[in-house]
Amino acid sequence: MLYLTGSVTAGSLPQPTNHSPEDTTIATNIDEHKTQGDILVRSNGIRETFGVAGKGIKVGVIANGAQSINISQKTGELSAVHVLSEGTGDEGTAMLEIIHDIAPDAELYFYAYGSSSDTFKTAVTTLVNAGCNVICDDLYFFRQPFLQDGDVADYIRSVLKANPRLIYVTVAGNFAPLHYQGPWKTGLSYGKNQTLQDFAGGACAVNITLLPDERVIATLQWDDPWGNSFTDYDLILTDPRTGAVLATSNFTQNGTTDPFEHLVYDPSGPNSEKVSLQIVRNGQTATPNILELFIRGVDAKGVDNAFMKDPTDSIFGHAAVEDVVTVGSVEPVPPFTISPDSSHGPVTIRYPVSTKRWKPDICAPTNVNVSGAGNFPNPFPGTSAAAPHVAGVIAQLWSAFPDVSRDELKQVIYQSADDLGAPGWDEIYGYGLLNAERSYRLLFDKNKPAYNTSEAILKS
Missing domain, CATH: 3.40.50.200 (Peptidase S8/S53 domain)
Structure with a gap:
């Protein structure tokens, strides 16, 4: 969304906008679109x-x-x-x-x-x-x-x-359709000193089918204090067939930053595309957290996992x-x-x-x-x-x-x-x-x- 700049001074509010009563080129349809x-x-x-x-x-x-x-x-x-x-x-x-x-x-x-x-x-x-x-x-x-x-x-x-x-x-x-909230649970190892979130029953990824006109917008937060996050998470989007990394969000949380990761991915091809979204925890895994993840830009029908469709909270x-x-x-x-x-x-x-x-x-x-x-x-x-x-x-x-x-x-x-x-x-x-x-x-x-x-x- 864009913002058009302009200044308004106290005591000089713009007058209400209205149409000219002489305009006869537009027919009225008063109440035709009244909200039911x-x-x-x-x-x-x-x-x-x-x-x-x-x-x-x-x-x-x-x-x-x-x-x-x-x-x-x-x-x-x-x-x-x-x-x-x-x-x-x-x-x-x-x-x-x-x-x-x-x-x-x-x-x-x-x-x-x-x-x-x-x-x-x-x-x-x-x-x-x-x-x-x-x-x-x-x-x-x-x-x-x-x-x-x-x-x-x-x-x-x-x-x-x-x-x-x-x-x-x-x-x-x-x-409501694309929301997850749950405690940190140690899942599969991802890399050196890195662990994936186990969303439910060993499932460590959100599986998404992207249509050509869709994009993945994923926002992750957790319950470290804002501006003082001491647990480091990342978001990783991969190709589930090859494991190739398509997009990442890897801000560093070091005790002076926010508990926040935000990933955006636009598919480049004309066809639908399957992708997998994972939460990666860097470092120790003992300290619990509440994780909250929203996905936007995608039809909920294209997400396979029920755990990602929890409207509560x-x-x-x-x-x-x-x-x-x-x-x-x-x-x-x-x-x-x-x-x-x-x-x-x-x-x-x-x-x-x-x-x-x-x-x-x-x-x-x-x-x-x-x-x-x-x-x-x-x-x-x-x-x-x-x-x-x-x-x-x-x-x-x-x-x-x-x-x-x-x-x-x-x-x-x-x-x-x-x-x-x-x-x-x-x-x-x-x-x-x-x-x-x-x-x-x-x-x-x-x-x-x-x-x-x-x-x-x-x-x-």
Whole structure:
């Protein structure tokens, strides 16, 4: 993803972008691509019955880009948006369309995340300074720790602490199909003073069939302290027929570096290709570690090994922050089963104290309608489509009950969700499928005394 540079000064925010009413060359198709999630999470009911549409709430979106936002606006899918940094691509455009479908009176902002965790923090800061009450992103950083909080998680936590009227919504991630987590287990010898990880029952390799348009992106971390790793691992990709090494990641861990290896391999030929991925441990093998491995760029059907398809504990980064609303995705038809790619919890944290965090928090639909502006996929897949539904409903509810605290609003959303999976919270669905109508009624019942008092004053 690319980042388009630009500066924004306080007090001089760009005006909302909108289309000219005189443009007669483009036909409107208002509501043609409205997300079906609006009905599934019951946000349409409270908007149509009670007029709850997000008025007075500012919602900020952070994604790769919103390059084709003008097309979405000209076809009636979006109204005005403050574009503070345009970026590249149109995932942001699609996310904004979903929020607008649900909370059309909310004031929308967009800032592209940029190319690093530092530019992402700039995006968050800019949206907070613009007065956003809700921020929604669809980002994850594989250079951040999996098994402890990194600087991004710490930053989001500090922003929430400093801004009690802000709710932060993010994705659980789409990493359930190709994830492994397990203890170090000594396997076959690989070379001098080198040993392979035994993933399961003597299997020391992940066997992958690569299609011509696929690539292997593998990221390995383990539970040494970030910045102070004292156990040295490598990633090796080989040809299983000849043993030839195709790609490696062999950073040195010497007590001053991160527990991190990252391998990328692009096949060069026009045909499918079989490859094997191994974890190599250099030096002693006595000290145990928890290893966590993600593979991307490959269809899960091309991976033979069941141990590499464990969705448990595949949430990480700022999605693991306790006060963040972390969203999984369900299919948009009953019985609303979890999407095959939606990451599961709980989250294992090893430093500074070993603990578990109970994520995800809630679910919303995926594979929903968007305009497809900028040739963006329609229907919109992944947890990136689910999260803006939650952001839109939060905007609705906070506009209707502006005096409700952040914590109370979040708890009501969780408490009123349609329970899916195991009773109560579970590591797959969180508290279940978002239900805006039930949330509204629960908030209304809790705030009845205030309404009754107002009515008594008016009648006296």
